[in-house]
Every structure is written in C-alpha cells, then in structure tokens.
Amino acid sequence: MSTATKKEHKSNRPSRGGVATFVEAIRQGIWEEMERDPTVFVIGEDVGVYGGAFKVTDGLLDEFGEGRVIDTPISEGAIVGAACGAALMGMRPVAEFQFIDFISCGFDMLTNYAAKCRYRWGAGLATVFRGPCGAGVHSGPFHSINAEAFFLNTPGLKIVEPSTAYDAKGLIKAAIRDPDPVLFFEHKKLYRLPRLREELPEDDYVVEIGKARIAREGRDLSIITFGAQVLTALDAAAELEREGLDVEVIDLRTLAPLDKEAILTSVKKTSKALLLHEAARTGGIGGEIAAVIAEEAFEWLDAPVVRVAAIDTPVPYSPPLEEYHLPQLKDVLDAARKLAAY
C-alpha cells in the first residue's frame, strides 16, 4: 500500500430530511441547529478532522470551521467545564464524549457545576453532553456502559435516549434548544442499524423532551423501556402476539424528567408492567419506575412489577459472558409470559 498520499476527504452536508440512519439523523440535527443558530458549537475529542469516533460530527469542520468545531485535548473535565463557561456567556455547546464511559472523568463538573447552576443563582446552562453508550458489541468493561443511573439521582440534569432516527433528530434539536443541561445518550448499536433507516421530514421539527412515546399499542401488558431495548421489546411483542398476547411498548425517550403520565396511563390500561433496561439491575432506572407505579397505580395492578435488566456485574468482553450479562429477548419473553399468566 502506498502510504504517501491519503485520499482527499470531504464530507458532504447531510440532506435535509430524506431516508436516514440513526447516526445520520443526529448529524442532520446538529448540522441544522448550527446553521440556524450561530451560538451552537461542537466540542470534544476527535470531533473535527476525524468527524468523531462514530462520525456523528463528520463534515462539520469543513462547513463551520475550527471556530465552531473544536478538537480538545483528552480532558473530559475541561470539556464539560468549558462548555458550562461558554454557555454562561450565551453560547450553546454540544459536547461529545468519545464513549459515554468517559463521562466519569467529567462527573464532578456535570453533577456539581452544570446540575446546580440554575438552582443556586438562576444561571441556566444551555448545554448538551452527548455520546455513544451501550453494550452488546463486545467492547468490554470500559466501552459499554449505560450511564443513566449515575445521573438520575442528580436533580438538574435532563437525560434523553432515543431509539428511532426520527426521535434522535427531533430530540437532539430539542436538547440543543433547551435552556438546561441535557445528557444525550446514543446507543452505539443503533447508529447504523438498517432496521432504523427511515424517511425524515424535510421541515424543521423537534421532539419534546420529557415525553414518552407509545412504540406499540396493546392491552395485556406494558413493557416500559428505552434505547436499544425498545427493539428487543418490539420483537418480543411481535412474538407474543402470535401467542395471543397484546403487548404495549412504551419508549420513554426521556429518562429525566420521567414521563410519569405516560407510564401510569399505560399501566392503568394493561395492569401489568415489565420494566426493561440494559444497565445493571440494582440501582437502575427500573427501580425508580417500579416505585412510581407502586405509589401511583397500585390499585390498578394485577401482578407484581417485573424488572428485566443486566446482572450486577461490569460488562464482560467475551461474547458468551456478555450475552449472559445482558437482558436477552428470551428473558423478556419468559417474563412477559409469566406476567401474563399471573
């Protein structure tokens, strides 16, 4: 291979709408917001020339220049802190973590600075902190986490995790326009999944933060989930339909603030709730949702609330171990059948 010349690289502006993958949808969303609002800028590791480890910011540098697409040193604390400072000055940073696992290095800045500014002195921070999360691709203990539960117990941070291309675009736009800090988690398994390719509207649209979506309507039981597990839930629902079970799937989309109304409406309709998430079971968001249901829909329940989640271990690398660790379709089916028969 001749190593002397590298192919000239130029990434095109994404189309406005059209058929898009999940990753393309996020890229469109950021791009359009940068066009619409000169205060929006991108900051993170390798987001410029390289276009981000997963190419979410591909082409932005050519279009918007180094002033608004900022490659940083490997300093997550500085990325978060500087994003906060710039936001105080009226800018709207969209900060990337190369993998969401590295959000831990910015934890202090997020939970102590970003989360508490408005409450302490009325200074809202219009910031977005985004990055690839999730397991199932054999990336091991440090490139697989689902970080939502680390932050659920920190009032002041909104948490968003879409599961469709349409929502990904609409929610990233909403996050960028939001006056408060938003953590935006993108399951890496979804980025290029052919199944998620869909036609997006040409016109500008946002998806409201704080609103869940009924991914599938049903009467017999509710699977409440988000992110990549929405697909598992839909697969389970399709299979259970053949067994005569009519499953409703709620895609939370926003994890904080939680759309309690959507959860309760569904559970009051079906009287049975299965909570599904990919992070470890103990201390996961499932516990919170179960409590909400117990507190506010107890009389409507016909069965115990069931959680299906990862086991309480780090995410292991080897495929058989990772499979054991993660919730599988079969687990959802088993749990749903037991719940239905209860």
Add this chain to the structure above:
Amino acid sequence: MKKETQRKSASSAGLAKKRRGADGDGNNNGGPLNVAGELVCTTETTLTDAQMLELYRYLKLTRMVEERLVNLYRQTKIVGGVFRSLGQEATAVGTCYALEPQDFISPLIRDLGAVLVKGIRPREIFAQYMAKAWGPSEGRDLNIHFGDMSKGFIGPISHLGDMIPVMTGIALGARMQHKNLVAVAYIGDGGMSTGAFHEGLNFAAVQRLPVIIIAEHNWYAYSTPTSKQTAVKDLADKAAGYGIPGHIVDGNDVIACYEVTKKAAEFARGGGGAVLIEAKTYRRKGHAEHDDQRYLPSGELDEWERKDPIDRYERHLISQNVATREKLNEIMADVQREIDEDVEWAESSPMPEPEKAAYGVFDNSIAPPALRPKIFGGN
C-alpha cells in the same frame, strides 16, 4: 539546573533533536549513522551482545505477535479492537528491558512490547484477545487489560491517565514495606492531558516516590496532533511543572531507550524521586484497525517508515558485528515458532462458560455471585 544535567546524560545515550511537528523537517538522520550513512542506534551502551540479541528478539516478538493479531482479527477470531504499536516498539521494549524483576510497570495498549519483556507469554495475549476461557481475564476484559502481580505487571484500564495515581500507589505501598522498587507508568501524548495524570504525578513528585513516567510521544492521540494536546514545546518540559527531571530520548533507538531508563531507574531507586522520560516516536498505524488515518499529512508515514526501529536495530547489530543476518533470521524463526505454538494453544481454549459472567465481582466466599435472578423471586 538538575534538569539540564539529566538531559545531557540522556543526550549521550542518543538524544533526539528537538522538533515541533512529526512531519518531515529534515532530521531523519537525527541519530547515529553507520559507515553507509544509514541510521543506526547509539553505541554508548552497557548492554552485552547477548542482551542486545535478546532485545532484538523482544522487538520481533512484539511486531510479529501484533501482525498475527491482525490476521486473527481479519479472520473474525478477535471480536474486540486491535491496536498496533508498529514503528514504536523500541520505546516499550527498550525502556522495560532496563528494569529489574521486582519493578512494576503499567503499560498502555501500545506497549505490548513492555508486557512481553515483563514475561507475559504471547499465548496469554492471544487467548485474551480471542476472549477465551484460558485468557488471563477469562474473557472478562480485552487486550492487555489484565495484570500479573508476580511479574510486576499492572494492566491498564481504558480511561487514560488513571494508571498514574495507581502506579504512584504501587511505589508508595512498596516504600511502606521497605521494598526497593520503581514503578513505571506509560502514557501517551494524549493521556498526559488528563486530570488523573496531573494529580498522580504531582503526588508522586511531592512524595519523592520512585515513579518513572514514560511519555510516548507518537504525535497523535487518535486523530488529534500533539499541537492540539499541549502548548509545551516538548513533553519533557512538563516535568518542570512537577519539579522533577525530564529527559528526551529517541524512541526509535532501542538502546537509547534502554540507557535512559536505566539511569532514571537508578536515580529513582536511589531516592531521587519521580522522573519523566519523553520518547519521541511515531504511530504508523491508525488508532485501531478501522482508522483510515485521513488526518495524516502526506509524506509523514514514508518518512517514519524509513526510521523503522527494527530495521534500524538490525542494521546496528550487523554493522556493530553483534550478529549476522543469518543469526537474526534464526531468532526470527524461533519467534515464529513460539507464536505458532501459542496461537494454537489459544485457539484450543474453549470460550468461557456463560454463567462465569456472574462470578468474581466480590469475593464469592462472602458475597454470592450475581447470577440471573428468577422472575417473581423464585418460581
């Protein structure tokens, strides 16, 4: 003042010319030349001929293990990423070879050479990459993410910089136990920008702990050039901020890497405290196998290919009459044999039993394993 003298001693061991960019600036010959005018290695060394040949073996072993890993990856026998140290093997091998058996290292992903010098066998590496049950982490973690206390090897985690405080703690613990050892932490030009790096090294410096930082300056952190990582001229300049000596060494000269580390270890062991060594080298492959290196200026790779540390060392060994080409070929054949054997061993390992995932989060004689819970708590 101390820093200056330290640098001088590094210089006699093959100090690289200072430079700002990794692109060609006419200093390809910034090192000793043989009679044919080709780049070789420093001749000022205490290494015996036998040691020099052993160094050669480790260099070849490192490169050939990695080449085999790439093959296995392409055959989809490795499901995680493969990270190459092509072109910078001399840094890991030369620096680690200068250590005593009781010393500890924490390498980075591109320091396979140091791991091998510490006595980890290729079979462990292959089994680990292939996620096999016989791998040292039994399939739980990737690549060199494991450890072997008996060999002084503390595997890294992915989070860059985190191993600097940990290695400071190794040195601290050892001192409390009156053990005379040095703790060597490898870090990249990128990893040096982390908060953990700063906190760890600062602590080591104020405690005058025998911690040696090997700052591998390979000019890129993923796609990010050093100029976007730090405003200092040389990474060794950072040492001043911690009040410790900083050295610069030609990271592609395996003998120079050995010599500078040897001296630093003596200094640290003798109570001098922490030391920072900047090894100037170059990452010739992308960050990982998938990286198309679109960000490289043209010509840069060619220049560094000419400075290949193994070719250079071969020329050195031959022109110094340490070995003949035949002897080097013999060593290579021996390495090949070891690799073939070890790959075969690793391939014969089963994959881990799924349920093993649940074990070992805690001491399971006290806390039960995290087995899958039964739905409805028991039925």
